[in-house]
């Protein structure tokens with residue numbers, strides 16, 4: 001099997017996870033804005049979207065860990081940093 005540094009699947013899984021984490025960050029910022037505006041409907045709506053994003057994050061994390069298992073190793077923080085730089 002290819003190394004994690006030049007594996008298309010590693011890059012894809014990491015890209016997916018980064019997109020989801022960015023989405024969570026955007027939602028958190030939007031929710032803070034809604035809280036400050038005392039817009040309770042929007043706070044609740046964003047809360048639901050965040051729950052869905054957390055589920056997606058968990059699925060993406062599991063897929064990444066499973067794939068790392070296929071490489072025969074545990075995912076280390078340094079791997080994520082190298083994959084981000086490579087993508």
Ligand SMILES: [Zn+2]
Nearest residue numbers: 004007009010
């Ligand atoms: Zn891989």
